[in-house]
Each structure stands twice: as structure tokens, then as C-alpha cells.
Amino acid sequence: MRILLVEDSNIVVRLLRHMLTQLHDCTVDVAPNLAEARELLEQNTYFAAVTDLNLPDAPNGESVELVLGHGTPCIVLTGSLDAKQRKKLLHMGIVDYVYKENRFSYEYVVKLIGTLERNRNTKVLIADDSLVSRRFVRNLLELHLFEVLEAEDGLKALEVLQRVPGIRLLIADYNMPGIDGFELILRVREKYAREDMAIIGLSNDTDETLTARFIKNGANDFLQKPFVHEEFHCRVSNTLESLEMIRKLWEQANLDYLTGVHTRRYFFDKLNPSLQTFVKQGTCLSIAMMDIDFFKRVNDTHGHDIGDEVLKEFARRMHEAFGQHFTLARLGGEEFVVAMKGLDKQKAQSLMEGFRANVEAIPFQFGELSLMLTVSIGVAELGNETLDSLMKRADMALYEAKSQGRNQTRVAP
């Protein structure tokens, strides 16, 4: 990304350039005056500009008009704390007005650029029956480069969520025809967990209990209308930051750090609650445990790093073969598992045999190094039992495959 610094102080330029290039993958161009800023803006397209208000040839913030006139997001970084001017500039559509106070001001600007970059790929849905209010919120969000979608009531919002994947934030008004904000949030939370989507409630109702009710119903935050510009951005930004943190914690617990497939914990958490229902309703489920043969030799002969690459490639092949329809996980070491809902043991065996034959036939290629590997597999079909017992039976079938010469699929009786 390319950033323009419109700034005549060498110290500020050196500091910001250093901080920006340390934190972001970006090119920084510098214009020490309005004339050079004009030239650079004509020659290049900028992701954003950080501009001072007081330049030798433009002492009254003319640089802001120039930057905004080129459709470039503009962050004002200034030594003058003028409330009236600040209000006027925010009204003109700048991203933010930052007072050069101390080093935190520079850190804030650098972080803000990172936030804008993240926002570019963040979809936000506004559910509000008032067109004026929707437009107002849309404008605020677009200033911060969000991808914005709109729905004029709760049911339409549910439709948009169904149709458009990857919406990260829902901003829901309380008073809407059909289903109101509470009902919408309750329905959304049935499908989307807190690590998948954040929700901010909105209302111009003066009822003091609304905030708590919104949050108890599953919203992450609440804003009373009318709200000021900056408060809105701070709330949105904090909400999305906490969504990212929750997501990271979730990933640490549920995704294997090396291969990216699910962990044992995820596998048990996902399967355990539904298993007794499967047993009662007679739903077919088979599981397959698989273990790469003589994997220790790979480590001993080619080193641990190549061992890691083999595990990653093996997981990738598993994901390609089963990821779309079934639940798979790395149980630990070189041992993996697939749960196949809807498949009896014969069908599961035939699917696994296809995978096993494929592993045997296609070498694991790492640059010049080509490794021929095999896998042993144990399959078991769910009977009237617990997940532990089912796993034990699949493990015994796997043990049999190993002891009978490896590179084969065995099925538990």
C-alpha cells in the first residue's frame, strides 16, 4: 500500500516513515508543501494520506481539501487544537483528527492505517428501517473503508446474512417493523457465535434499560442515537478488535498450529453433544483413525522440518478429500481422524481405501526431495456406545492394520 505524508517537519516525517514501514508493508511518499502534494496526488493513487494543516504554502488546512478532492482517505495530524476547525474537518469527511501531543499520537496514526486496511476487507450489515439513519451510518462506515450492506428491517437482514457470506459486524436498530432489534439479535445468535460475528445495537429510544437488554440478548455493544462521529468509530473499532481477540483464542484452542486442521478438542466438542441423538435416532456415523507409517524414520532421516512438511501436506490432502463433507482433526503426532456422518462401515472403508491408495501412489514432494509414504487406517461404525468407546474400537482396528503389515484399512467388527 502507498501512503502520502504531507508534512514539513523532518523529525515528524522520519518518525512516521520509520513507524509505518516497521508495522505495515507500505511505501511512503513525502510532500513537504502543497505544491508537491498536488504533484504526487496527480501521479499516484494513495491508500491514505496523513496531512499537517499548516504548510509553508498552505497555512490554513488547504491540504485537506486537496487530498479529499482526489478521493483519498485523509487523516489530519496537527499541532493545533482548534475545536471548531476539528468539527468542520470531520464534517468534510476526514477519517480522523489527531492532535500531535506525544508519541502515542503517532502510534495512534500508524495503528489507524492498519485498521483502515483491515476494514477494507470487513463486511458490515446495517439493519435499520430509517433510510436517513442507514445513510448516516453507511457514510461513517465508508469513511473508514468498510464494505457496507443494508437491510430495511429484521427479516431482510436475516436474508442478507443468509445470502452474503463473511459479514463480520451487524449494526441493528431496536425499533423496526416485523421483528425488532432484540428478536433479530436472538435469531442471529442462534446461528452465529460471538467469535464469528459482532453485533452493535442502536436506538433513539430513551429507555435506560435498553443497553443491558441488548447486551444480554447477545449484542457486543450498544449506541444511543444521536451519536457523535468519533464515539461511533471508537465503538466499532473496539468491537471488531475484541472479535479478533475472541477469534484468535478460539483458533488457538480449536485449530492445530502446524497443519491448520481442527484439534482433538474441537473434534470431541463437536461430536460428543450430538452422539447420543445419533444413537437414539439410528443415524449412521463411522469414524476412521489414520496414522502415517514409519513416520519416525522421516524425522530421523530427513530432519524434523521435513517431518513437519509431511504432516502439513498429509493434512492438506485429508482436507481436500474429506473437508467439505466431514469433520476431521489431528489427534496428535502423526495421527488423524475423520468422522463421516451418513456413512456405514462398508462405505467408509471404501472411501478410506481410495484415500490410502492415493497416499501410496502420489509421492510427497519437497523441492528435490521425493518421499514415498503409506498410511494405516482403522474404521469403526457407531453402535449403542459413547464416543470414547467408538474411538477405542477404531484405534484397535488401526492397531490391527499396523500389526498386519501397515498400508491397509481395517474395519472394527
Ligand SMILES: Nc1nc2c(ncn2[C@@H]2O[C@H](COP(=O)(O)OP(=O)(O)OP(=O)(O)O)[C@@H](O)[C@H]2O)c(=O)[nH]1
Ligand atoms: N516432525 C514432527 N514429528 C512429530 C510431531 N509430533 C510427533 N512427531 C514424531 O512422530 C513420530 C511417531 O513415531 P512412532 O509413534 O514411533 O511411529 P512411526 O514411526 O510412525 O511408526 P508406526 O506408527 O508404527 O508405523 C515420533 O518420532 C515423534 O517424535 C510433529 O509435530 N512434527
